[in-house]
Amino acid sequence: MSSPKLRILIVDDTAVYRRILTEVVESFQLDCEVAACPSGRLALNRLDQGETDLVLLDVEMPDMSGLETLRLIRSLHPATSVIMISGTTSAAAAYTVEALALGALEFVSKPEGADAEASRAGLKDILRPLVRHVQTRANLRVAASGIPAREDPRIPAPPAPPPPPPAPPRRHAPGPTRFDVLGIGVSTGGPNALGELIPALPANLRVPVLIVQHMPPLFTASLAEHLNRNSRVPVHEAVEGEPVLPGKVYIAPGGKHMVLRRSRDGDQAIIGLNENPPENSCRPSVDVLFRSMAAHYGGNILAVVMTGMGSDGCEGVRAMKRAGCHCLTQSEETCVVYGMPMVVDEAGLSDERVPLPLLASRISSLVGAGRTS
DSSP, X not given: OOOOOEEEEEEOSOHHHHHHHHHXXXXXXXXXXXXXXXXXXXXXXXXXXXXOSEEEEESSOSSSOHHXXXXXXXXXXXXXXXXXXXXXXXXXXXXXHHHHHTTOOEEEEOOOSSOHHHHHHHHHXXXXXXXXXXXXXXXXXXXXXXXXXXXXXXXXXXXXXXOXXXXXXXXXXXXXXXXXXXXXXXXXXXXXXXXHHGGGSOTTOOXXXXXXXXXXXXXXXXXXXXXXXXXXXXEEEOOTTOBOOXXXXXXXXXXXXXXXXXXXXXXXXXXXXXXXXXXXXXXXXXXXXXXXXXXXXXXXXXXXXXXXXXXXXXXXXXXXXXXXXXXXXXXXXXXXXXXXHHHHHHTTOOSEEEOHHHHHHHHHHHHHTXXXX
């Protein structure tokens, strides 16, 4: 039996964006039903009339905002996935981060620029794997109800990452006797996961925390502000040239790679930011940060790879493992998308697979057992 139709609702007060998003979704050639409406109230009425698998929801709308609509969707229709469609202003970024904390699956920036075809192509690249993920979740729900389902073969799968080379033998890389730094790589589902992890870290955390969360400019600053308001450790977007200090959390700015450099006297790690080409189609890239951490800290690193699509972070973990780092991956059942951790797990580079609710306590026990240099 073929998979059931995927039901998608596009909600935006601007007709042009409703049309663009409809065309993008229909280009996937899914067996789906696509509807559109201009307001949150109308969207809720549609959801009340029948199940919907996915809502593409504008963040900023008159009458009822995207946030208000999202709250009601999460309350009244918890099985419906929501992807926020956001502008690129600082206000939109703040609203979007709040929406992610409320349970939105992901966000997509509205296309801008004169090249309409390039904008549509960018939207397709971002939305295709997200829609496929929602389709898989919908099929799992149907399968759990006893109705057989399978993925629609007409939606092309995102290209699989190249198979990693064999994991290095562990015999040459004993585990660290202390930890000097914590590095975290995360993508899809990350804001919510970080919103659970970072506030649970202790105020007397004895190592610095360096985070790459795949997000565009403005959004990482809003994420840092959101986390800082709710955490016992200070959190901020990283700044070029600032010292890397224990007990502080640094988030790589959207659109820039974050690396580590030496201070002029050579005794202090400092933040370096650059706009070198993206890696794994990402800037910031987890691999870039992790390689830099390996060069600066050797093996005294605790690495954490969390929920996200793709393979960014795997090669960086491999570089750190050569020096003997300890690596935790978020367990599959607690990931929104088990992609980045899966690649690390399958490469044999993870030392422990830890459920998200236990991750903060495991980190605290490991770094608390060592000492900072």
